[in-house]
Amino acid sequence: MDQNSLPPIQTTARDDAVLKALVGFVRAEALQPGERLPTERILAERLKVSRNTVREALTRWEGLGLVERRQGSGTYLKAAVSPDMLHMPLTLAGGNDFTSLMQTLEIRRALEAEAAALCAERASQADIAEIARKLDIMEQAFRTREGMSSEEDWEFHQAIYRVSGNPLFEQIIAAMHELFHRFWEHPLGVRDFGHASFPYHRTIYERIAARDPQGARAEALKLISTVEDDLKRGAAKLKLSSQT
Amino acid sequence: MDQNSLPPIQTTARDDAVLKALVGFVRAEALQPGERLPTERILAERLKVSRNTVREALTRWEGLGLVERRQGSGTYLKAAVSPDMLHMPLTLAGGNDFTSLMQTLEIRRALEAEAAALCAERASQADIAEIARKLDIMEQAFRTREGMSSEEDWEFHQAIYRVSGNPLFEQIIAAMHELFHRFWEHPLGVRDFGHASFPYHRTIYERIAARDPQGARAEALKLISTVEDDLKRGAAKLKLSSQT
DNA sequence: GTGGTCCAATGGTCCAACCAATTCCTGCAT
DNA sequence: ATGCAGGAATTGGTTGGACCATTGGACCAC
Numbered sequence: 001m002d003q004n005s006l007p008p009i010q011t012t013a014r015d016d017a018v019l020k021a022l023v024g025f026v027r028a029e030a031l032q033p034g035e036r037l038p039t040e041r042i043l044a045e046r047l048k049v050s051r052n053t054v055r056e057a058l059t060r061w062e063g064l065g066l067v068e069r070r071q072g073s074g075t076y077l078k079a080a081v082s083p084d085m086l087h088m089p090l091t092l093a094g095g096n097d098f099t100s101l102m103q104t105l106e107i108r109r110a111l112e113a114e115a116a117a118l119c120a121e122r123a124s125q126a127d128i129a130e131i132a133r134k135l136d137i138m139e140q141a142f143r144t145r146e147g148m149s150s151e152e153d154w155e156f157h158q159a160i161y162r163v164s165g166n167p168l169f170e171q172i173i174a175a176m177h178e179l180f181h182r183f184w185e186h187p188l189g190v191r192d193f194g195h196a197s198f199p200y201h202r203t204i205y206e207r208i209a210a211r212d213p214q215g216a217r218a219e220a221l222k223l224i225s226t227v228e229d230d231l232k233r234g235a236a237k238l239k240l241s242s243q244t
Numbered sequence: 245m246d247q248n249s250l251p252p253i254q255t256t257a258r259d260d261a262v263l264k265a266l267v268g269f270v271r272a273e274a275l276q277p278g279e280r281l282p283t284e285r286i287l288a289e290r291l292k293v294s295r296n297t298v299r300e301a302l303t304r305w306e307g308l309g310l311v312e313r314r315q316g317s318g319t320y321l322k323a324a325v326s327p328d329m330l331h332m333p334l335t336l337a338g339g340n341d342f343t344s345l346m347q348t349l350e351i352r353r354a355l356e357a358e359a360a361a362l363c364a365e366r367a368s369q370a371d372i373a374e375i376a377r378k379l380d381i382m383e384q385a386f387r388t389r390e391g392m393s394s395e396e397d398w399e400f401h402q403a404i405y406r407v408s409g410n411p412l413f414e415q416i417i418a419a420m421h422e423l424f425h426r427f428w429e430h431p432l433g434v435r436d437f438g439h440a441s442f443p444y445h446r447t448i449y450e451r452i453a454a455r456d457p458q459g460a461r462a463e464a465l466k467l468i469s470t471v472e473d474d475l476k477r478g479a480a481k482l483k484l485s486s487q488t
Numbered sequence: 489g490t491g492g493t494c495c496a497a498t499g500g501t502c503c504a505a506c507c508a509a510t511t512c513c514t515g516c517a518t
Numbered sequence: 519a520t521g522c523a524g525g526a527a528t529t530g531g532t533t534g535g536a537c538c539a540t541t542g543g544a545c546c547a548c
Contacts, residue, residue, distance in 0.1 A: 014532070039498060050533045052296060055499085059300050063307040064333045071499040072541030082337045086344065088419050089308045090332040092412060093324065103410045110358030110413075114350065166347045168334065169354075172416075175332035256539075258501070283529060294502040299530085315530040316510030493546080500539075507532070518520080 014049055018057040021047055026081050036074040037067070064089070098235045104176050105231065109224035111169050112157070116216040118164040120208045127163040128209050134159045135205050142198055153194070156201060160208070193234070196226035258293060262301040265291055270325050280318040281311070308333070334419075342479040348420050349475065353468035355413050356401070360460040362408040364452045371407040372453050378403045379449050386442055397438070400445060404452070437478070440470035 022037070031037060040058065044051040058075060061067045064087055069075045123131070138152040154177065161170040200223035207215035266281070275281060284302065288295040302319060305311045308331055313319045336344050367375070382396040398421065405414035444467035451459035 041498080052534090053532060056299065056303050056531090058499095059303045060307045063304045064335055066335065069499060070541080071539070072497075074498065074541095079335065080337060086336045086423060088334040088336070088423055090334065090416060090419050091308055091310060091323065092330045092332065092415060093326045093328075103412050106358065106362065106408075106410050107355070107412050107416070110354045111351070113358070114354030118350065166350050168336065168347050168351050171334050172332065172351070175330070256500075285529080296503085297501065300500090302530095313530060314510080315508065316528075318510095318529065490548085491546105492548100493544100495544085496542095498539100498541080500537105502537080503535090505533085507530105509528105509530080511526100511528070513526080514524085516521105516523085518522100 015057040113220040115164040116220040117213040120216040259301040357464040360464040361457040364457040364460040
């Protein structure tokens with residue numbers, strides 16, 4: 001017998017019910033990400049549950065990154081919701097050491113390469129133009145400020161993830177990017193960190209514009225490899241300085 | 245001015261502090277997954293916070309799958325915790341439909357290819373022998389039972405992830421695998437689902453044994469492509485049958 | 489305009505009680 | 519002794535009400 005044919009009965013599931021109702025509300029009102037949803041007090045009154053129960057439900061959504069709560073202001077939708085969402089919370093035991101950064105980077109290499117390939121397959125002319133725009137901004141920032149800019153660089157890559165047509169790429173890499181962000185400035189004391197990756201941004205774009213998935217994948221792999229090299233260089237330097 | 249030089253200050257972070265304290269407690273007591281942690285009332289008293297605050301913190305952990313709460317029994321640890329965990333809650337819109345499966349598969353293709361390449365770089369002779377063993381088991385199961393076996397196939401791939409030296413690969417793919425396990429059996433009614441992927445398991449192994457990262461990556465990409473084709477075939481079939 | 493003050497709205501925290509599920513122990517019947 | 523019904527204690531789930539801290543806008547003096 002399929003054990004799935006007899007799911008456990010639900011006697012009480014207050015907060016789940018609250019979330020279900022909230023999904024219905026968001027869809028009924030056609031709320032977009034960024035908009036504010038009703039106050040906890042109003043929700044509690046309307047749904048005939050305690051405010052604490054509402055809060056537990058919202059806490060869960062906050063943990064999933066679906067809403068953001070701002071004291072004194074309200075609760076705001078952060079992502080689109082749908083009745084049949086699947087949640088896949090991953091918790092990775094990792095630290096701030098060299099090994100963790102390297103492992104994270106390997107994941108990013110995998111996803112970056114695939115996203116670039118998919119992007120080259122699926123990009124419309126408008127998409128390609130948008131990526132070109134982000135590339136220009138990034139290159140100008142590079143020349144003006146004499147170095148890689150986290151912000152504009154990140155925008156460029158995000159554009160690629162978005163055009164790939166698969167939101168999971170952006171979600172996963174965004175989570176890792178947050179972890180990386182503090183080191184992105186001057187990781188491990190390497191001054192020109194990221195310089196070597198600069199030219200590959202344009203080559204990736206060119207392969208995408210040429211609708212060449214294999215080429216885009218190859219260039220993305222090269223880009224991440226330069227970052228890995230920078231990281232290794234920094235680690236070696238750190239090891240050396242600790243020996244003195 | 246670097247906008248990072250003025251980060252937002254943190255005035256209150258009660259529940260975060262609770263979780264931090266809880267991490268310390270778990271490590272101090274060397275609690276293993278499955279063990280019970282103190283009751284909410286005791287935690288509230290010890291930490292000098294309200295029980296509500298404790299509950300909000302535990303709700304977050306429950307959402308992340310770190311603990312399990314059983315009414316009348318207690319709260320139990322479900323996974324190892326560490327001070328510097330990285331949380332990556334993924335949400336895929338749409339549940340069991342074709343699009344979700346496809347998007348998940350694209351992520352898997354990215355990770356599978358990279359894991360195979362890293363595996364080819366780093367595998368020791370013992371590692372290669374282990375993978376060969378898993379491959380033999382899988383191939384025998386295929387011939388005996390006249391079809392792909394989820395179990396043995398999964399074991400083979402897991403072995404590759406493990407040898408890649410990066411635990412993140414296995415963690416991420418395992419989360420997705422668990423989520424879609426029910427569909428891996430006969431997804432969308434395609435009988436011989438996965439048959440086409442069979443020969444590529446051996447070719448991947450051969451490229452790994454030959455220490456050929458590029459080749460291993462290419463073979464892994466081919467393997468996932470066959471699965472994608474199967475999926476598309478199933479979707480087309482479904483669409484056709486729904487039109488009658 | 490600029491800056492300051494006040495105030496209402498809103499999320500954050502706290503408390504005390506009760507409900508519901510679970511666990512465990514007691515005591516009775518066998 | 520054994521087994522089992524039944525109740526008491528434990529524990530998470532829910533409720534209602536209160537107060538605190540932050541926000542953002544309205545209003546005002548300069």
